[in-house]
Amino acid sequence: MMTLPKPKNVGASDRNIRxxxxxxxxxxxxxxxxxxxxxxxxxxxxxxxxxxxxxxxxFKINTIKEGEE
Known part of the structure; x- marks a missing residue:
């Protein structure tokens, strides 16, 4: 069974830190x-x-800033 991809919720600075x-x-x-x-x-x-x-x-957290993709 195939699942749909989840939308991104990790922003650029968060990604770099991770x-x-x-x-x-x-x-x-x-x-x-x-x-x-x-x-x-x-x-x-x-x-x-x-x-x-x-x-x-x-926890409904999204670290993506507006204009960031």
Whole structure:
């Protein structure tokens, strides 16, 4: 079964922070052999790359500024 794509709800500055933090967490996870840090880093990278955060949908948060796409 195919689902419709969810609208984006992560703004540009939020995306940049997620991508940077995700990279740092993955690196820290690799250095410390922590699977938890790696998983958290992957989640941040995925939500940053896709521009959609499921938790934001639950709380009705949208960080996209007007005129930003």
């Amino acid at each position: 991508l940077a933090a995700g990279g740092v967490l993955i690196l820290a996870g690799l250095i410390t052999s922590s699977i938890i840090l790696d998983i958290l880093g992957l989640v941040l990278l995925a939500t940053g790359a896709l521009g959609t955060c499921p938790a934001y949908f639950l």
